[in-house]
Amino acid sequence: MLEFVSDGPVLTDEEIAERIPALRVDLVNAQFDLRTADFSVLVLVGGDDRLGANDAVQRMHEWMDARHIDTNIFRAPSADELARPRFWRYWRVLPPHGRIGVYLGAWAIVAVGQRARGVLDEAGFELRIKHIRQFERQLADDGTLVLKYWVHLPREKLQERMEKALADENYAWQLEEVDWQWYDIYDECLPHIDRLLKATNETDRPWHVLDSSNSALRDYTFARTLLDALQERLASPPSPKPVAKAVQKTYPDLLGQVDLGQAIPKNEYVELLAEYQVRLTKLTRRARQAGQSTVLVFEGWDAAGKGGAIRRLIQPMALIDYRVAQIAAPTDEERSRHYLWRFWRLLPEPGQIQIFDRSWYGRVLVERVEGFATPGEWQRAYREIRDFELQLAERGIIVEKFWLHIDADEQLRRFEARQQTAYKKYKITEEDYRNRQRWPEYAAAVNELVARTSRDHARWHLVAANDKRHARIEVLRVVCDALERALQDA
Amino acid sequence: MLEFVSDGPVLTDEEIAERIPALRVDLVNAQFDLRTADFSVLVLVGGDDRLGANDAVQRMHEWMDARHIDTNIFRAPSADELARPRFWRYWRVLPPHGRIGVYLGAWAIVAVGQRARGVLDEAGFELRIKHIRQFERQLADDGTLVLKYWVHLPREKLQERMEKALADENYAWQLEEVDWQWYDIYDECLPHIDRLLKATNETDRPWHVLDSSNSALRDYTFARTLLDALQERLASPPSPKPVAKAVQKTYPDLLGQVDLGQAIPKNEYVELLAEYQVRLTKLTRRARQAGQSTVLVFEGWDAAGKGGAIRRLIQPMALIDYRVAQIAAPTDEERSRHYLWRFWRLLPEPGQIQIFDRSWYGRVLVERVEGFATPGEWQRAYREIRDFELQLAERGIIVEKFWLHIDADEQLRRFEARQQTAYKKYKITEEDYRNRQRWPEYAAAVNELVARTSRDHARWHLVAANDKRHARIEVLRVVCDALERALQDA
Numbered sequence: 001m002l003e004f005v006s007d008g009p010v011l012t013d014e015e016i017a018e019r020i021p022a023l024r025v026d027l028v029n030a031q032f033d034l035r036t037a038d039f040s041v042l043v044l045v046g047g048d049d050r051l052g053a054n055d056a057v058q059r060m061h062e063w064m065d066a067r068h069i070d071t072n073i074f075r076a077p078s079a080d081e082l083a084r085p086r087f088w089r090y091w092r093v094l095p096p097h098g099r100i101g102v103y104l105g106a107w108a109i110v111a112v113g114q115r116a117r118g119v120l121d122e123a124g125f126e127l128r129i130k131h132i133r134q135f136e137r138q139l140a141d142d143g144t145l146v147l148k149y150w151v152h153l154p155r156e157k158l159q160e161r162m163e164k165a166l167a168d169e170n171y172a173w174q175l176e177e178v179d180w181q182w183y184d185i186y187d188e189c190l191p192h193i194d195r196l197l198k199a200t201n202e203t204d205r206p207w208h209v210l211d212s213s214n215s216a217l218r219d220y221t222f223a224r225t226l227l228d229a230l231q232e233r234l235a236s237p238p239s240p241k242p243v244a245k246a247v248q249k250t251y252p253d254l255l256g257q258v259d260l261g262q263a264i265p266k267n268e269y270v271e272l273l274a275e276y277q278v279r280l281t282k283l284t285r286r287a288r289q290a291g292q293s294t295v296l297v298f299e300g301w302d303a304a305g306k307g308g309a310i311r312r313l314i315q316p317m318a319l320i321d322y323r324v325a326q327i328a329a330p331t332d333e334e335r336s337r338h339y340l341w342r343f344w345r346l347l348p349e350p351g352q353i354q355i356f357d358r359s360w361y362g363r364v365l366v367e368r369v370e371g372f373a374t375p376g377e378w379q380r381a382y383r384e385i386r387d388f389e390l391q392l393a394e395r396g397i398i399v400e401k402f403w404l405h406i407d408a409d410e411q412l413r414r415f416e417a418r419q420q421t422a423y424k425k426y427k428i429t430e431e432d433y434r435n436r437q438r439w440p441e442y443a444a445a446v447n448e449l450v451a452r453t454s455r456d457h458a459r460w461h462l463v464a465a466n467d468k469r470h471a472r473i474e475v476l477r478v479v480c481d482a483l484e485r486a487l488q489d490a
Numbered sequence: 491m492l493e494f495v496s497d498g499p500v501l502t503d504e505e506i507a508e509r510i511p512a513l514r515v516d517l518v519n520a521q522f523d524l525r526t527a528d529f530s531v532l533v534l535v536g537g538d539d540r541l542g543a544n545d546a547v548q549r550m551h552e553w554m555d556a557r558h559i560d561t562n563i564f565r566a567p568s569a570d571e572l573a574r575p576r577f578w579r580y581w582r583v584l585p586p587h588g589r590i591g592v593y594l595g596a597w598a599i600v601a602v603g604q605r606a607r608g609v610l611d612e613a614g615f616e617l618r619i620k621h622i623r624q625f626e627r628q629l630a631d632d633g634t635l636v637l638k639y640w641v642h643l644p645r646e647k648l649q650e651r652m653e654k655a656l657a658d659e660n661y662a663w664q665l666e667e668v669d670w671q672w673y674d675i676y677d678e679c680l681p682h683i684d685r686l687l688k689a690t691n692e693t694d695r696p697w698h699v700l701d702s703s704n705s706a707l708r709d710y711t712f713a714r715t716l717l718d719a720l721q722e723r724l725a726s727p728p729s730p731k732p733v734a735k736a737v738q739k740t741y742p743d744l745l746g747q748v749d750l751g752q753a754i755p756k757n758e759y760v761e762l763l764a765e766y767q768v769r770l771t772k773l774t775r776r777a778r779q780a781g782q783s784t785v786l787v788f789e790g791w792d793a794a795g796k797g798g799a800i801r802r803l804i805q806p807m808a809l810i811d812y813r814v815a816q817i818a819a820p821t822d823e824e825r826s827r828h829y830l831w832r833f834w835r836l837l838p839e840p841g842q843i844q845i846f847d848r849s850w851y852g853r854v855l856v857e858r859v860e861g862f863a864t865p866g867e868w869q870r871a872y873r874e875i876r877d878f879e880l881q882l883a884e885r886g887i888i889v890e891k892f893w894l895h896i897d898a899d900e901q902l903r904r905f906e907a908r909q910q911t912a913y914k915k916y917k918i919t920e921e922d923y924r925n926r927q928r929w930p931e932y933a934a935a936v937n938e939l940v941a942r943t944s945r946d947h948a949r950w951h952l953v954a955a956n957d958k959r960h961a962r963i964e965v966l967r968v969v970c971d972a973l974e975r976a977l978q979d980a
Contacts, residue, residue: 025912032914058809062801065915067816067847071809104809170768173775174808278660285663311552318664319548319561319594326557332822357557422515424522425555 016220023223024063030230031065031100037234039143040095040337043102043226046109047151048186048193049158051165051174052212056151057102059219060226070095071102074110083291083350085391087135091344094139096336107132108148112196116188125192129199134387136205141380142338145233146205147226150197153212155186204238251451254462255443258405263467276476277316283483284321288351292486293397295348296479297359300404301442302432303414304465305472306357309404312472313479317353327358339363339377340388348397360385361401364449369441382452393457398482401458402475403446404465408439506710513713514553520720521555521590527724529633530585530827533592533716536599537641538676538683539648541655541664542702546641547592549709550716560585561592564600573781573840575881577625581834584629586826597622598638602686606678615682619689624877626695631870632828635723636695637716640687643702645676694728741941744952745933748895753957766966767806773973774811778841782976783887785838786969787849790894791932792922793904794955795962796847799894802962803969807843817848829853829867830878838887850875851891854939859931872942883947888972891948892965893936894955898929 011019034041047053057071072093081089087107095101111128114120120128140146153161162179165171182189201207208225210218264272287294296313298306314322325346334342340360348354363381367373373381392399406414415433418426435442454460461478465471501509524531537543547561562583571579577597585591601618604610610618630636643651652669655661672679691697698715700708754762777784786803788796804812815836824832830850838844853871857863863871882889896904905923908916925932944950951968955961 029912029914054809061809062805065797066801066804067797067814071813073810170771281660307555307557311556314556315552319544319551320563323561324557422519424519 010214011217011220013216016216019220020063023220023227026231027064027223027227030227030234031068033234034100034230035068035098038097039145039233039237040097041100041145041147041230042095042139043100044106044108044146044148045102045104045151046106047149047153047210047212048182048189049151049153049161049212050105050109050179050182051161052153052210052215052218053104053149053151054174055215056149056210056219056222057104060102060223063223064100068098069100069102071104072106074103074105083293083395084347085395085397087131087391088344088347090135091341094144094337094341096333098336107135108150108196108200112189112192113182113185115192116185125195129196131387131391132196133200134383136200137202138338138340138384138387140202140204141376143238144338145229147229148200148205148207149222150193150207150209151212151218152209157213158183158186251444251447253443254447254450255403255405258462258464260405260407260410260464260466262464262470264469264473266469269469269473272473273312273476276473276480277312279480280313280476280483281316281318283480283487284317284353286487287353287483288318288321290487291350292483293348293350293395294353294479294483295392295397295399296353296355297361297399297401298355298357298404299359299361299365299402300463300465301406301411302435303411303418303426304404304406305468306404308468309402309465309472309475310355310357313355313475321351322353322355323348324355324357327356327362340384343388347392360388361449361453365442365445368445369438382449385453386455389453389455389458393455396486398486399458400478400482401454401460402478403450403460403462404471405462406465408436410466411436500704501707501710503706506706509710510553513710513717516721517554517713517717520717520724521558523724524590524720525558525588528587529635529723529727530587531590531635531637531720532585532629533590534596534598534636534638535592535594535641536596537639537643537700537702538672538679539641539643539651539702540595540599540669540672541651542643542700542705542708543594543639543641544664545705546639546700546709546712547594550592550713553713554590558588559590559592561594562596564593564595573783573885574837575885575887577621577881578834578837580625581831584634584827584831586823588826597625598640598686598690602679602682603672603675605682606675615685619686621877621881622686622690624873626690627692628828628830628874628877630692630694631866633728634828635719637719638690638695638697639712640683640697640699641702641708642699645673647703648673648676741934741937743933744937744940745893745895748952748954750895750897750900750954750956752954752960754959754963756959759959759963762963763802763966766963766970767802769970770803770966770973771806771808773970773977774807774843776977777843777973778808778811780977781840782973783838783840783885784843784969784973785882785887785889786843786845787851787889787891788845788847788894789849789851789855789892790953790955791896791901792925793901793908793916794894794896795958796894798958799892799955799962799965800845800847803845803965811841812843812845813838814845814847817846817852830874833878837882849891850878851939851943855932855935858935859928872939875943876945879943879945879948883945886976888976889948890968890972891944891950892968893940893950893952894961895952896955898926900956901926 045053045057061069061071070093074089077089090103090106093101111120111125111132114128115125136146136148162175162183165175197207197209208221210222212218286292298310300306310324314324323346327342330339330342343356343360346354346356360381363373364378364385368378389399415428418428421427450460450462461474463471463474535543535547551559551561560583564579567579580593580596583591601610601615601622604618605615626636626638652665652673655665687697687699698711700711702708776782788800790796800814804814813836817832820829820832833846833850836844836846850871853863853875854868858868879889905918908918911917940950940952951964953961953964
């Protein structure tokens with residue numbers, strides 16, 4: 001059923017042995033060139049022959065420079081991993097530019113095993129495949145060289161191999177419970193493997209099926225195909241994907257529909273604030289006990305009052321229940337990976353509220369408007385962001401997003417007031433004034449991102465913020481309601 | 491018994507309330523200036539009044555810009571943390587330059603509690619204090635502004651507070667089992683607190699004891715002393731510590747004593763290699779099962795054969811049993827913290843072997859000889875390194891260190907041979923030749939570091955490497971013996 005890849009005609013052991021010295025030199029040299037390249041290599045290795053996959057990777061470590069390979073072996077997820085979205089464990093160890101990351105026992109084999117054991121039904125399997133496609137696509141789109149290997153052994157040969165291993169005291173220990181379990185469901189797995197490989201096989205992230213019944217040829221083919229792909233990429237960067245014609249679709253002017261006249265008088269505000277804060281104290285405590293995690297995103301115009309709204313929000317929370325991240329320039333470790341990596345790093349611990357003061361939406365806001373991201377980058381970001389937030393929601397994480405909205409006049413008033421403030425962080429610069437000139441472009445970007453990324457499980461709230469009191473209460477209300485809903489279901 | 495710090499005369503609530511607005515402006519402005527400064531702030535907050543300490547930090551979050559404070563609350567260590575040295579959990583979350591890291595429930599309160607409950611005897615407590623002193627000193631020496639607060643409440647008042655809390659449904663939930671346990675040993679703790687505070691109170695990392703019976707004054711004093719220290723540091727960087735007079739102590743010429751004539755004939759080598767590798771396969775497997783972790787350090791002259799020795803070492807290991815890190819230029823996240831931080835990040839998982847191809851010894855080798863580190867930095871590094879390795883050993887981690895030694899003639903021969911090699915990574919540059927001119931200085935640095943950092947629990951092995959076969963077998967032998975010894979004890 002599975003079709004093997006091989007380096008042209010099947011080679012004899014002697015022919016392979018002859019070619020290996022030159023292959024090793026080429027591999028190490030390609031790695032040397034990779035070190036200063038602006039992309040990373042992700043090698044997914046899975047297969048029905050787990051021991052064979054291990055052996056092939058171990059051989060790769062011998063032939064290449066092991067100091068520049070990060071090999072990750074995924075086993076049963078830890079409690080920490082189970083509390084995060086499924087792909088968190090894969091995201092967090094993404095290799096930086098210049099390095100090779102090997103993933104053993106990762107998403108493909110996990111999905112097949114779960115489908116065969118019935119943990120996933122057909123619909124669940126389809127959804128998983130969708131996530132896998134999306135994950136691999138994001139990496140490939142970002143310039144990562146993605147290579148995937150399925151190490152295959154027919155059932156009879158696997159049985160033979162395992163029995164032989166069992167009899168060899170130097171090898172038997174490598175057999176694990178999981179190997180026998182796998183063997184038991186071997187036949188059920190085959191159609192699912194076939195389905196998964198076909199559904200996730202793409203030109204820019206192809207599957208290679210390695211025949212593990214000839215281990216010398218397997219290791220050679222593994223290394224050879226890896227080398228070919230690496231050399232090709234080093235020689236010529238991928239041509240940028242054609243960017244979808246700017247259909248210049250217009251999105252409804254949601255910002256224009258916000259009633260900026262909404263306001264709350266001071267005495268009413270004081271009462272409401274106290275009321276919501278007492279409610280929030282109790283809700284965050286219950287969320288911690290229930291392990292209910294939350295992600296809150298704050299975006300908005302400069303001087304719209306994000307800081308003040310966040311301060312009112314954390315006031316009633318216990319220290320252990322929240323963390324606030326202000327998103328500024330990425331570090332070089334972050335720049336050296338997919339732009340979403342830094343946000344995957346910041347996902348909340350179980351039961352915590354992670355507050356983002358600015359967020360991944362920078363990609364389709366400032367990076368889009370100021371031209372820091374290419375059209376291809378920001379245009380595909382909507383899909384990437386939707387997938388990211390869907391994964392959070394699927395793990396039961398609350399996601400609420402706020403755009404604090406003021407009009408240009410109110411912003412000007414606040415800028416002028418800030419000239420008088422004693423707070424250095426509020427000092428207005430030329431740049432702040434310059435940004436105002438792009439107001440219509442930013443407004444269009446906001447209307448588009450809200451239309452394209454607001455979902456029931458990750459909703460945008462356009463908060464009227466000309467009146468700060470109204471904005472603060474509105475934020476508190478949304479967060480309280482969301483927590484209440486989630487904890488009711490729990 | 492504990493002496494309180496206060497802001498001069500005790501202030502009335504009204505006086506405090508009057509001062510707070512200006513204090514908040516100053517705090518936020520100091521934080522703003524800190525963001526571009528080249529140091530970080532570490533605020534340790536502990537105390538017999540845990541709830542009071544929490545409240546004080548929560549108040550600090552309100553008054554300051556919470557987005558630039560990283561608050562870490564330490565509770566019972568996880569399995570992951572227990573497998574690493576005690577200070578790993580504190581090292582890994584060190585704030586980068588420009589940020590404030592708050593540590594709640596950390597090393598001080600833990601040590602006192604363990605002493606009072608008898609987990610630590612007097613000698614153990616003394617040793618812990620030594621480690622605490624060393625940890626705090628390293629940070630302060632590195633330029634971190636270290637501030638320590640002990641939040642204190644007399645026993646009667648603590649009882650009163652807890653009873654009151656228990657009766658208040660909005661507060662009772664904050665009381666935890668640990669609070670009652672602490673209350674039970676309150677009296678036993680006092681002398682140990684006194685001892686610890688006195689032993690770790692230094693001008694550049696002072697303790698402030700806050701009287702928690704007046705919470706307004708407590709919070710004000712906390713913020714006020716923090717502000718004073720921060721402003722003072724921002725205004726004038728600490729004067730560099732006087733560097734110990736270069737006594738120009740000479741160390742025994744250990745390198746000169748290595749018999750570089752040692753060699754192993756090829757046929758004997760093949761047999762020995764196979765023998766040791768079979769042994770190592772079994773030992774690493776047993777180490778994994780036993781959770782026995784290992785740290786191996788490889789240093790040596792350029793072209794001494796580190797890469798080849800490491801390759802022979804990992805060949806017989808299972809993929810899951812080892813990781814190799816090549817230490818090159820630090821990332822900016824690493825540069826923004828104490829130079830040992832990047833190595834704390836790389837400590838092995840339980841049962842794993844972490845191999846360092848170059849290491850923290852760069853501080854007293856290349857950084858010393860080439861002048862990249864100041865005399866103060868590299869001179870204190872010996873002590874810092876000894877403490878680091880002692881902490882590894884105390885957690886049962888094997889530490890073995892190799893200097894691969896060749897003579898200058900052999901190096902030249904290898905450089906010339908490398909001109910012919912097809913491996914790009916071995917290509918010799920002008921710089922390699924230039925480095926040769928500093929041979930005597932490097933040799934002196936090696937002799938000194940071996941004399942000052944070789945310990946029974948973290949031994950240096952000067953390996954004769956003019957003959958590569960001898961060096962490789964020697965490395966294998968040392969690693970096998972070390973594993974065998976450790977597993978015997980287990």
